[in-house]
Amino acid sequence: MKKRSVKRIASNIFLIIAALILIYAIYAVVQTRRTGEEVFIFGFKPYIIQTGSMEPDLRVNSLIVVRQGGFDRVQVGDDISYRAPGFDVNVCHRVIEITEEGFHTQGINNNQPDEFVVTEEDFVGIVVFNSNITVFIIYAFQNHPVITILTILVVVMVFVAIKILLSSPKGKRAL
Secondary structure (H helix, E strand, C coil): CHHHHHHHHHHHHHHHHHHHHHHHHHHHHHHHHHHHHCCCCEEEEEEEEECCCCCCCCCCCCEEEEECHHHHHHHCCCCCECCCCCCCCEEEEEEECCCCCCCEECCCCCCCCCCCCCCCEEEEEEEEEEEEHHHHHHHHHHHHHHHHHHHHHHHHHHHHHHHHHHHHHCCCCCC
């Protein structure tokens, strides 16, 4: 196989994987907001940061991915997700101290540590990824799904057209 073919195949595989990850993230966030049930696939779940308590590291509307479980692997400095009393959604804060009772946490933008201790029962998982790039897409999908789907289709068609143009032999352009 030629190097160009291998690069093209690798590029296509990467594009497909990226698209599947994005579709999954959008689905999981929308489904959780609609039903209130947690959707973990292969032990991972995306969340949207809803407050400024973790800014500037995790901005409002940032996408985070939480790996389910791992209570015994948490270290001071890890960002974790947990169910907190009095909150309708999971909280994501940084672990500032580990005691026999559990984890003491604090939003890095908050002046005081949280008033409660995170126990294994309340613990959801460890933040393993965060991004501000996908926020616009998820927000748009939640508020304008038809426009978002059309926009994604147009972007995909443009990428396909560019790929066809770049892969056509010189002098014989497709389209």
